[in-house]
Amino acid sequence: MEWYIGMDLGGTKCAAGIVDAEGRLLARDSIRTGAHRPAREILDDMADQAIRLAATLGADRARLRGIGIGSPGTPDNHQGVVLYSSNLPFRADTAIREALSERTGLPVHLENDAACAALAEARVGAARGVANAVTLTLGTGVGCGMVLGDRIYHGFNNAAGEFGHTVLVPGGEPCPCGRRGCFEQYASATALIRETRRAMARRPASLLHRFARDEGKVSARTAFQAMRAGDDAASEVVSDYIRMLSEGVTNLVNILMPAVLLVGGGVSNEGDSLLAPVRDYVEEHAYYGENVPHTKIALAALGNEAGIIGAALMAAESDAG
Ligand SMILES: [Zn+2]
Structure with missing residues (x-):
């Protein structure tokens, strides 16, 4: 089965996890966002976090197929940017997808955080x-x-x-x-x-x-x-x-x-x-x-894990076409 990294990015912390294609959370990690910093530093930390999670998988790392990011505000997955966010320093020209994809070697998908939670509930949660x-x-x-x-x-x-x-x-x-x-x-x-x-x-x-x-x-x-x-x-x-x-x-x-x-x-x-x-x-x-x-x-x-699971499932669904 394929695995995905789901990242639930907030103004305070970025919670991330490894999730399988059926929505099971296999491992997780949390870092402080440090939203007052330049976007570049935040993206570097997120890439480090994804790489650290992937490293815990050992040989199973080959199962990883992509990264889904749930972000507050208005992400535009087509452009790979967050058009607007009131509490993160991302701008319409901050190439989020490119930055993370380059560092991790994985395709990256962007989605709104509340939409990720809703997707998780609709696929594997209370509205399954x-x-x-x-x-x-x-x-x-x-x-x-x-x-x-x-x-x-x-x-x-x-x-x-x-x-x-x-x-x-x-x-x-x-x-x-x-x-x-x-x-x-x-x-x-x-x-x-x-x-x-x-x-x-x-x-x-x-x-x-x-x-x-x-x-x-x-x-x-x-x-x-x-x-x-x-x-x-x-x-x-x-x-x-x-x-x-x-x-x-x-x-x-x-x-x-x-x-x-x-x-x-x-x-x-x-x-x-x-x-x-x-x-x-x-x-x-x-x-x-x-x-x-x-x-x-x-x-x-799904509680606090809905964001991580939904971001990963969104990446999985994009992967499946
Ligand atoms: Zn209002």
């Missing part, structure tokens, strides 16, 4: 075998990857999928994209933490303070933990968060009607505390009409 599946990743931001008609949907310019920057609340929370009230400003882990902090400032007696102190910080878990301990302020934070998330998910369902919509990322670790109310809301509010099958809303299955 499903031709129309959308994966939302709730983390620092909100990622949205769309597999439609069995293929990643890119838009004409590779920039599709920025569902995080659709407005839920006109005039609402400011967003780095320049608009106000974007979905990301209500549904990301960052937003949940912001609202938890605000509730703590308003409610000095809330159990939120105790859980934040025990963990040493306010995290996306804080509000859920305090809610489960019966705290009112925490229940409000969680229910506001879930309401906004549910409205966004319902919008997405109404536009795309995927067979499966998956929720992943850090916040999804809350499992059914998060998902059950979202599912109920979407069931009640999505525009299905009578006799129409409903979208299945579920948790993503």
Whole structure:
């Protein structure tokens, strides 16, 4: 069986792994991205990382057929560049594919990171075998990857999928994209933490303070933990968060009607505390009409490894033509 290297490049770290053609992760490695540095240095480190992973294979190195890179922003695989990224120093003339391919001797493919996660889930994860599946990743931001008609949907310019920057609340929370009230400003882990902090400032007696102190910080878990301990302020934070998330998910369902919509990322670790109310809301509010099958809303299955696996599978599918 052929093997591939999947690289999940982020603003903080680059996680990479060896993945077989059936999506099994065989080995992994993680380095700091150092995104403040020149692109050349980052690419050198990524090439070193790929070479180091390949070296662990010994004679099996001959099985390696290619490298897939999942990058934030707008990668253009045809040109082998990232056209735009808000948190990496790549520019439209940074020849990423060429640089890595030269150093490693392997063909290199570029794809958006959220799209990689969605592809992994649609091929070997919670939406395995499903031709129309959308994966939302709730983390620092909100990622949205769309597999439609069995293929990643890119838009004409590779920039599709920025569902995080659709407005839920006109005039609402400011967003780095320049608009106000974007979905990301209500549904990301960052937003949940912001609202938890605000509730703590308003409610000095809330159990939120105790859980934040025990963990040493306010995290996306804080509000859920305090809610489960019966705290009112925490229940409000969680229910506001879930309401906004549910409205966004319902919008997405109404536009795309995927067979499966998956929720992943850090916040999804809350499992059914998060998902059950979202599912109920979407069931009640999505525009299905009578006799129409409903979208299945579920948790993503591959966790932090989805990006690596999806990048590798994308390289495998390009390899197969
Ligand atoms: Zn925005």
